[in-house]
Amino acid sequence: MGILIKNGVVYDPAQGIYGEKMDISIDGDKIVEDVSSPERVIDAEGRLVVPGGVELHSHIAGGKVNAGRIMRPEDGRKGRAPRGRLTRACSGFSILNTFSTGYTYARMGYTTTFEAAMPPLLARHTHEEFEDMPITDKGALVLLDNNWMTMEYVKAGDLDRLAAYVSWMFGATKAYGIKIVNPGGVEAWGWGKNCSINDPVPHFDVTPKEIIRALAKVNEELKLPHSIHIHCNDLGHPGNFETTLETYEAVKDITASSDRQVMHATHTQFHAYGGSSWKDFESKADAIADYVNKNDHITIDLGAVMFCDTTTMTADGPMEYSLHTLSRRKWSNHDVELETGSGIIPVAYSPKVPVNAIQWAVGIELALLIEDPWKVVLTTDHPNGCPFTFYPEIIALLMSKPKREEMLKGVSDAVGRRALIATIDRELTWGEIITMTRSAPAKILGLSESKGTLRVGADADVAIYDIMPESFDPAKGYREIEEKLMRTFYTVKGGEVVVKDGEIVATPPGRTYWVNPVGERAHAMREEMLKDLEAKFDAYYTVSMANYPVQDEYLSHPLEIRAG
Amino acid sequence: MAKITLTMRSSITVPLEAEVITPDGLAGKSEEEIKSLTVYHGNREMKLGDFFDVSVEGSGDPASTEIIMKGDLTRVKRIGEGMTAGSIVIEGSCDMHCGALMRGGKITVKGDADAWAGREMRGGELVIEGNAGNYLGAGYRGEMTGMRGGKITVEGDAGDYIGEHMAGGEILVKGNVGILPGLSMTGGRIIIEGSATMPGGEMTKGEIIVKGEVYDMLPGFRFEGEEEIEGKRFRKHTGDLAVRGVGKGVLLLG
Numbered sequence: 001m002g003i004l005i006k007n008g009v010v011y012d013p014a015q016g017i018y019g020e021k022m023d024i025s026i027d028g029d030k031i032v033e034d035v036s037s038p039e040r041v042i043d044a045e046g047r048l049v050v051p052g053g054v055e056l057h058s059h060i061a062g063g064k065v066n067a068g069r070i071m072r073p074e075d076g077r078k079g080r081a082p083r084g085r086l087t088r089a090c091s092g093f094s095i096l097n098t099f100s101t102g103y104t105y106a107r108m109g110y111t112t113t114f115e116a117a118m119p120p121l122l123a124r125h126t127h128e129e130f131e132d133m134p135i136t137d138k139g140a141l142v143l144l145d146n147n148w149m150t151m152e153y154v155k156a157g158d159l160d161r162l163a164a165y166v167s168w169m170f171g172a173t174k175a176y177g178i179k180i181v182n183p184g185g186v187e188a189w190g191w192g193k194n195c196s197i198n199d200p201v202p203h204f205d206v207t208p209k210e211i212i213r214a215l216a217k218v219n220e221e222l223k224l225p226h227s228i229h230i231h232c233n234d235l236g237h238p239g240n241f242e243t244t245l246e247t248y249e250a251v252k253d254i255t256a257s258s259d260r261q262v263m264h265a266t267h268t269q270f271h272a273y274g275g276s277s278w279k280d281f282e283s284k285a286d287a288i289a290d291y292v293n294k295n296d297h298i299t300i301d302l303g304a305v306m307f308c309d310t311t312t313m314t315a316d317g318p319m320e321y322s323l324h325t326l327s328r329r330k331w332s333n334h335d336v337e338l339e340t341g342s343g344i345i346p347v348a349y350s351p352k353v354p355v356n357a358i359q360w361a362v363g364i365e366l367a368l369l370i371e372d373p374w375k376v377v378l379t380t381d382h383p384n385g386c387p388f389t390f391y392p393e394i395i396a397l398l399m400s401k402p403k404r405e406e407m408l409k410g411v412s413d414a415v416g417r418r419a420l421i422a423t424i425d426r427e428l429t430w431g432e433i434i435t436m437t438r439s440a441p442a443k444i445l446g447l448s449e450s451k452g453t454l455r456v457g458a459d460a461d462v463a464i465y466d467i468m469p470e471s472f473d474p475a476k477g478y479r480e481i482e483e484k485l486m487r488t489f490y491t492v493k494g495g496e497v498v499v500k501d502g503e504i505v506a507t508p509p510g511r512t513y514w515v516n517p518v519g520e521r522a523h524a525m526r527e528e529m530l531k532d533l534e535a536k537f538d539a540y541y542t543v544s545m546a547n548y549p550v551q552d553e554y555l556s557h558p559l560e561i562r563a564g
Numbered sequence: 565m566a567k568i569t570l571t572m573r574s575s576i577t578v579p580l581e582a583e584v585i586t587p588d589g590l591a592g593k594s595e596e597e598i599k600s601l602t603v604y605h606g607n608r609e610m611k612l613g614d615f616f617d618v619s620v621e622g623s624g625d626p627a628s629t630e631i632i633m634k635g636d637l638t639r640v641k642r643i644g645e646g647m648t649a650g651s652i653v654i655e656g657s658c659d660m661h662c663g664a665l666m667r668g669g670k671i672t673v674k675g676d677a678d679a680w681a682g683r684e685m686r687g688g689e690l691v692i693e694g695n696a697g698n699y700l701g702a703g704y705r706g707e708m709t710g711m712r713g714g715k716i717t718v719e720g721d722a723g724d725y726i727g728e729h730m731a732g733g734e735i736l737v738k739g740n741v742g743i744l745p746g747l748s749m750t751g752g753r754i755i756i757e758g759s760a761t762m763p764g765g766e767m768t769k770g771e772i773i774v775k776g777e778v779y780d781m782l783p784g785f786r787f788e789g790e791e792e793i794e795g796k797r798f799r800k801h802t803g804d805l806a807v808r809g810v811g812k813g814v815l816l817l818g
Contacts, residue, residue, distance in 0.1 A: 303646075328808070349732035 002027040002035035002491065003022040005042045005462065008049030008071040008468045011430055013330060013439040014453035015375075018431040019469055026051060028459040029495040033456050034122070039134050042528060050434050052111030052461030054452045056441040057229070057266045057301050058382040058434050060101050061115045061129035061140070064334065064342045065312045068095040068383075071332055071344055072311055094310040094383035102134035105503050109463030109488045112442075112451050115140040115267065116229070116381075117181060117315050117337040120147075121543070123173035127554040130512050135498050137451075137459075137559070139513035141229050142175035142177045143315055145211050146186040148338040149536060151204040154194045154214040163218045164529035167522035167564075170236070172549035174514040174558070177226035177445070178219055181315040183208040186341045189318040197233045197243050197250075209250050216251045222517040223257040223564045225446025227299075229264045232271045232328055241284035245291055248298045256297070265442050267303020267381035269363040275418075281355050282418035287367030287486055292376070294322050299444050303381035304363030305356065306390040310383045317341040332428035338540055349386070354414035359385075361411075361419035367398050368426045373435035377444065391437070392485035398428040399474035399481060430469055447513075460495040463488050511557040519564020566591060568598065568623040571637025573619040578606040579614060579659055583642040587629040587650025587669060594740035595620050597675040626650045627669070633658075638678075644671045645680040647688065660697070666714065679703070679723065685733065698723035700744070701735045711735070711752065727754045730770060743780075746772045749813060766804050767813030773798070782806075785815055 001266075003026040010022050025035040059065055067075065078093035079100060092099035105113055118126045118140040130138045132174055142518035144166060153162040165179065184201035185194045185208070195201055197208045200344040216228045232247045234240035244265070246465070251263045265271070274284040314320060317333050320343025331345045362555055365383060370376040378395070382388040397405045408415065408422055416422055428436075442452025452460045466489040467480065474481060487502025498506045537545040552558070568590050578643045581604040584590075598620065599613025610617070616635075617673055627649035637658045638642070644652045646665040654662070657675030664683040673681075679697035682690045685706055696718045702725055703710035710729035723741035727735050731751040740758035749763040749767040756763070759777035762773045764785065773793075785803035792798070805811040 072706050074704065077704070 002038045003042065003460075003495065003497070004035055004038035005038045005049060005464065007046060007490075008214050008464065009045035009046055010049045010454065011434040011469075012051060012443045013431055013435040014051075014442070014448060016456055017454075019059055021046070024454055024561065025493065026462070026495050029460050031454050031456055031460050032376070032562040035381065035504070041164060042348045042462050042490055044489070046470060048430065048465040048469050050109070050463050050465070051442075051452050051454050051458070052463050052491065052493060053105070053109050053437050053443070054441040054447070055105065055110055055113040055379070055388065056264075056377055056445055057116040057303075057379045058159060058388055059313055059384070060096075060113060060137070060382070061098065061133060062118055062126035062316075064344060065095060065129070066125065066332065067342075068072045068311050068313050068344050069097070069560055071330065072346060075311060075346075078299045084504075086507055093270050094308075094387045096133040096387075098129050099134060101406060102136055102507070102510070106135040106491050106498050106504065107487050107502055108389070108391060108485065109387055109465065109491050110136065111461035111463075111491065112137045112191060112447070114138065114176065114445065117179050117342075118173065118175060119315065119340045119342070120144070120173045121310060121339055121548075123175070124549045124554055126514065127550055130473055131509070131554075131556060132501040133510065134507040135493055135510055137337065137494075137510045137513065139176035139445075140174075141177045141226075142169060143179050144169060144171050144180060144339040145183040145215060146315075146340045148187075148204075148540075149533060150215070151184075151187070151201060151206050151211060154210050155204060155206045156398055159218055160525040162214060162527045163221055163521050164525040165533065166215070166218050166483065166524070167380075168404060168526065168529065169275070170515055170517055172554055174550050176513050176515050177224060178215055178228050179231075180212060180215060181231040181340065181423045182235060182319065183211040183230075185233055186199055186315055186317055189321075190335060194318040195233060195461070197246050204449070209246075212247065212250055213254070216254050216504060217308035220254060220257040220262070221521045223519060224515055224517065225258070225561060225563060226444070227256065227261050229263050229266060231266055231314070234511060235267075235314075235316055236272045236273075236322070238273050238275040238277055238281045240274050241287050244268070244288060248291055248295065252295065252297055254297070258446065260446060261299040262297040263296065263299075265298060265300045267379065268366055269303040269305060269359060269385060270381070272366060276353055280418075281358060282359055283365060283420055285362045285365035285369055286420060286437055289366060292370050293372070294509050299375045299377070300366070301377035301379040301381075301438070301441075302363045302366055303379055303385045304367075304390075304394050305359040306348050306380065306386035306393060307351045307356070308386050308390070309346065310386050311344065312347050312384045313342065314384065315340045315342045319342040320345050324348065337542065338536060342414045344493055351411040354412045354418075357412035357415045360420045361415050361421040364394070364397050364404070365424065367422050367436070368424045369420075369429070373432040374440045374443065376436055377441045378433075378436045391485070392482045393418035393434055395485060396435075396474075396478035396481040400476070400478035401425060402475055403478035416502065420508045421523065427475055430474070462490070462492040464490040509557050510558040512554070512555045513559045513561060515561045515563050515564045524562055566622045566629045567632065568618065568629060569619045569620075569632045569634065570612075572615060572633070572637055572640070573617060573799070575636040576605070576615070576639045579639045579641050580605050581642055582612070582640050583645040584612065585643050585652070586631070586645065586647035587626040587631060587652070588646075588648055590631060591626040591629040592623060592736065593620075595778065605608040615665050644669075647671070658695060663688075666690065676720070682711060682714070682716045682735075683712045684709070685711045685716070687733075689714060690716045692718045692720070695720035696726070696737070697778070698725055699728060700726040700737075701730055701733070702726065703726035709750075721758065727752070730754065740776065746770065746813075764813055764815045766805055767806055767815075768804070768810045769812045771814045771816065773816045773818070780818055784811075786811065791816065
């Protein structure tokens with residue numbers, strides 16, 4: 001029984017392994033010390049063998065993703081593939097259908113994918129799409145910041161009931177972590193307004209900073225595996241880097257409940273801008289990187305932009321409206337009762353448009369200027385910066401200065417004046433790339449025991465790429481990186497070969513992680529909190545409280561993590 | 565010169581997706597090679613020879629290839645899709661998407677063409693001797709750009725939303741059209757010799773000439789005075805001011 005992967009050049013930063021020729025043994029769905037009589041032997045012949053990729057921030061399932069599909073039939077004309085022997089019909093470039101999402105991630109060597117923004121009321125839809133998404137293990141971050149219950153408890157300073165509410169919501173929505181999106185701003189948008197970090201939220205008299213701090217404290221009190229995961233205020237605004245740094249600084253004094261960050265700040269590219277208008281818009285990636293380099297309570301992901309016609313979708317409704325006023329493209333907006341909102345708009349990032357070209361530069365700069373790869377994760381905020389299918393090209397940009405030089409020839413010259421990319425010589429190594437795509441996201445999510453590593457006992461998720469790291473020069477071979485990282489030589493998920501030579505050969509269902517806070521803190525004030533919540537349901541919600549929680553049947557492959 | 569004749573053997577009810585039927589796709593191929601080309605009948609993969617008799621006379625490059633189509637083609641879709649040169653003569657009526665994405669050459673439909681004829685066309689000529697359906701020369705679902713170049717002539721009537729999102733080229737309809745011709749148009753020219761309903765909605769550029777009756781004129785157009793074209797007087801309007809007050813579209817009413 002089991003699989004033996006022989007002669008691989010292994011990178012497993014979690015174990016301090018950087019390019020060692022060694023064998024990997026798999027028994028059942030776990031990595032083991034050795035396997036006596038393997039059912040299958042894969043000879044990697046010097047190829048790159050790494051843990052399966054871990055996606056910690058991507059919009060792949062749920063209400064707004066599907067609204068994007070409905071809104072953009074033209075996107076569905078791209079990426080089409082007919083039904084195959086094992087595979088379902090695929091479509092989509094920026095908003096892939098559920099099947100294509102699973103297959104494409106698996107082909108690229110990714111085996112764990114987290115949906116970054118689940119509105120509680122639309123949790124069922126998210127889990128339904130997870131069920132339909134083959135291969136990868138999944139989890140969802142639940143939006144709890146623009147929530148009326150949260151804001152009222154924050155205003156009252158009642159973190160006891162807030163902890164009870166958060167833990168009840170984790171069970172009701174089968175969530176993995178707390179997501180914060182433009183705290184206060186999305187609620188303010190209901191009144192046609194927005195909030196920066198210190199602006200009081202209309203009618204609630206709390207500030208975004210107070211919401212962030214309260215949720216961060218509760219997150220640590222409940223000992224959740226992941227930290228708070230934040231989309232800062234003022235996304236996309238020129239000069240927003242100051243808000244971003246103030247957000248980071250706001251949780252500096254809070255102690256993490258485990259060996260990880262206190263705050264994960266997502267798609268930081270969109271939050272690292274200087275200038276006062278679109279005319280003097282500039283990169284402040286250096287200021288953000290400098291802060292992250294000096295502080296250990298914060299980790300980020302990139303949200304890198306690449307030039308293409310993509311779809312932006314976020315709970316940040318006001319931000320999407322401001323994009324609509326710029327581009328006049330079709331736009332949709334949604335209000336999720338007492339909880340959150342969302343907006344969708346197609347965006348074409350053009351290398352000739354100075355702002356877009358600087359956005360592109362900022363994403364790459366962040367990855368190059370942050371010294372420790374454990375603090376920065378490769379994402380594109382799929383599909384907001386560009387679809388996740390651009391990862392190979394982004395990795396090529398990070399590993400190859402010649403690739404950057406070639407690309408710089410085709411972009412607006414504003415990049416030379418108002419961004420830093422052309423001045424940076426650093427070329428990332430395989431060890432750093434594997435950290436940023438596997439080990440770091442697994443650690444940040446609190447999954448480092450089972451994901452993002454090939455340590456004995458970890459999940460048997462392995463990617464083998466048709467690249468020979470011992471004889472390959474990434475700086476020169478960037479085209480090969482782009483090609484080879486798109487389709488693995490092998491992908492193994494949970495001990496099963498799912499991709500061979502870039503083709504899907506098995507489509508097992510993935511599992512859905514969810515966190516069940518079971519500690520004293522989660523339950524102490526539950527009865528009192530439920531009375532408050534019942535009143536909210538009676539007065540405002542369109543559904544009754546009894547019909548609200550996601551039934552267990554919605555998760556046919558659940559993986560419960562008990563916290564606290 | 566090459567003359568390729570495709571004769572549909574019998575009528576079908578499930579539509580046939582036959583985008584392989586272009587001079588580019590058939591030029592230089594033998595009868596057997598043409599018969600073995602893939603078409604989709606519903607969701608089934610089939611061969612062109614399963615539906616058509618094929619005869620090939622002479623040979624040549626796409627530009628010198630003429631395809632003659634005979635038989636009941638009313639359920640054959642996407643004829644001439646993306647063609648760049650040569651010609652197709654459809655001796656009868658055809659189903660949707662005829663001449664879609666066409667870049668060059670000429671298609672003549674002796675009968676009617678169903679919806680989306682000349683959709684997203686870039687160049688070449690499409691002549692429909694009968695009637696055309698909805699979305700003639702339009703963009704496809706969700707797209708922002710329809711026809712960009714080339715010419716479409718319809719001898720009969722055309723349906724609704726013709727030239728939707730049209731950005732260039734010319735559409736001439738000798739009969740009447742339905743509602744909202746030139747919807748969201750950004751360029752090019754539509755000439756309607758018969759009547760039209762609500763022409764030019766949300767147009768920001770381009771020109772629509774309606775020689776016959778106009779029903780339900782939209783309120784976003786400003787009257788600019790009379791203008792004479794080829795000895796005939798037209799009432800000139802600009803609009804549609806409903807779109808950010810741009811109003812660079814021209815609507816000439818006879």
